[in-house]
Amino acid sequence: MYLFDNDTKNAVVDSSANEYNAEIIGKPKWTEGKYGQAIQLDGATWVDVDQKNQAAFSLPLFTIAAWVGNMKVAGHQYVLHKSTAGADRNYIVNVQSGTGFFVGGFSPGGTWSPVVSTTNVADGKWHYLTQTYDKKSDKVLVYVDGVLEKERKMGGNPPANEGVFRIGRGPGGSFPFTGCIDEILIARTPFSADQIQKLMKDGLEKSALAVGSSTNQLTVIWGRIKSVR
Template sequence: MRRNFISSLLLVSLMAAFIAAFNAKVVESKILKKGLVIYYSFDKDTVKKGEVKDLSGNGNDGVLKTKNLEVVKGKVKEGMEFPGTAIDYIAVKNHHYKAADIEGITLAAWIKVSTRSMIASWDRSEFFRFTAGDDQLGNMTYIAFDTCCGIHDWHGKTKVTDGKWHHVLALFDGKARKKKIYVDGKLDAETDAPHAKMGKAITRYGFIGIGSEAGAFDGGTGPTGFPFNGIMDEFVLYDRGLTEKECKEIYEAKGFKDIAPAGKLSLTWGEVKASR
């Protein structure tokens, strides 16, 4: 009887410790919802009727421009494969910029490419673009984060166009006047930003996989010379520059997970990788 009691007590204690640790992780990870603007997981259950659902809850769904874009095995569950032509990209609904008032921004994604590829653009010469390789500074292999205004073309130091999975992240922090690039969870490059606020008094909508010159949703594209060619997964955009700790958390995370405490649905960044 005594042995059974001790065993039951031990089991209850272990369960309590597990729940406490789990809750602590959930509370800590909720910080990454702050400032979230767009989240495309590219999982197959989020891609329906020619659109990819924005899991941030902001309604910034993406329209797949052709049927050539395919859901395939990604880094985290499924990802989106782009064939690398100028007609195969995603037009972002709703989210646009129209003033020189961006005080902070972060973009990140898992990518697997073997050639220069456009990841996301809201127009380099008006707001920003995020690329693997570039058409500026002779860069064919590094992450580039080109911003405006004035135009500031800049890139990292680590080759990412090697056909392997890489987690890539770029951020702008206007208060600190800094731009940073992270590759696979580590700071790759850092530079002073020439502006405290990014942008111009002009409307620009965005694309995933091609350059933007769009003054309206699904408007003009450009440049079109290096569309995304490979697999993309877990694309996110924040309206603030993330901290170093948060950049690492995004790299280590497996995606968003719905958790329902007290009967309420909460969108949480979770399922931290146990191994790589």
Template sequence: MQIQVRRRNVRGFAFGLVVALLASGILAAAGGGVVQAVQAAGRGGGGSDEGLVAEWRFDEGAGSVLHDSSGNGNDGTIHGATWTEGKFGNALRFDGQDDFVDCGNPPNINFGSGDFTVYFMAKPADFHNYQRFMTKYASSPQGWIIYGDSHGKVWANVIGTKSTAKNIPMGTYEIDAWHSYALVKTSNQIKTYMDGHLIHTFNAYVGDTDASTNLLIGKCGSSCVASHTYLKGLIDEVQIYNRALTAEEIKQQYEGKQAELTLTKSVSPHTIKQGQTTTVTLTVENTGTTELRDIEVADEVPAAADLTFVSGESAKKYDSLKPEDTRVFQYILETKEAGRFNLG
């Protein structure tokens, strides 16, 4: 939208650009006066939270504690791993030598003979055999392991009291490329997924998988201490459920919910004379299906001698916008020079 000065010397100038910024960068930019809906990929977590017993989003960016955002208090202790930019927000970088996260052994991540799902995102930095992405197994007879080999393949072992499902394919990995992986265990099947797609179905009743050892990220259990079993690379977005997610839920988990932000800008009154004011109203609405966090919406106030900023706010920050949430902010401009201004 342009402001036009309707007088003998008519001239126009750009009347602002509304820009919405997420913590990770620009989400939307909209010219004034136009309703603008812009979509952006949301972070993982498109599935239901039903049965979610642990969730590590790796958003801290500092410190030695990896906080569990599920509300169950399953915080992990970081040993050596360093903070870096992740797939969504932050992640932890593991050096392949001695870095890992110890998430403890709380009762709610031991599932007996019941169903469970493990989901995570990884970005390995090299190919080496037996590097552990996640482990809930040591010298105890039960548990599960997710690891990569030196040929760029990912595998899972699920060990129970009745049988062992060993070397189950989970897909592949590449150097410095993000992929998501999911291990889904039911009473008589184990399914694996990569980037939302089913990789393998293994028919087996393994029985009780409870392990007396701690859940470790980036490291093998205490029974294996060789340095080559440590992960070299990045981990982000880990979720554990006490149920078997469906294929559709796994797909949603990978794709994430869709983020959509609608920006609307209006001016009233449209026509003003010298010394009069007009109010610019900006409306921000989350028209998507996922929460947006850490948003800054800023309007470019026209840089012209004819108009003066009087009061209000031309930019706002929001910690959170949930689906269907709407926020409105305003600022006032005044004309200083003679003439009639059409702001339509």
């Protein structure tokens, strides 16, 4: 869980109990975010999780969420991903060339299966991008600003992936991101629409503590939140 509030010039701090801090490559800037600070990427700067922690980011089911803002799309841009190629994508958060639509999904059985929103999120405003995958329904659900926009039955599970978990560009350095990113959540469980809307309205730290403690699943669903201030 990356809040982008207490980072250094070389590292992004994981605010969960896992402490999967990530290395910054390039010259980032920090700016006012949706909640606290946000990282501002210039297309030549990105963030990688240490190789020793990569297995933890390959997920059989998930909720992936992030705020993005100040985007102007000229081509495909990766917000984040866990993949090495189209055939083995465990998950991605991509912004589509031309349309500015949010693209989620993964590659069941080695076939890339995108799930594409209907809102242009590259309009310079802040937008909350979320996708979930639930094995029971076998569906990826894609939300923009807390509203379900598209769903797809996947026909298989996300493939295990040994590639890097990366923020700000695609595999091999492709499709770099230019804009601001705030409050990334990577969770090993599918959240409900109500939980997603709470995340969006209250921010990660506040909503994680409230929802987790009320359901007695703080350590299971959300991870323990450390005091990072």
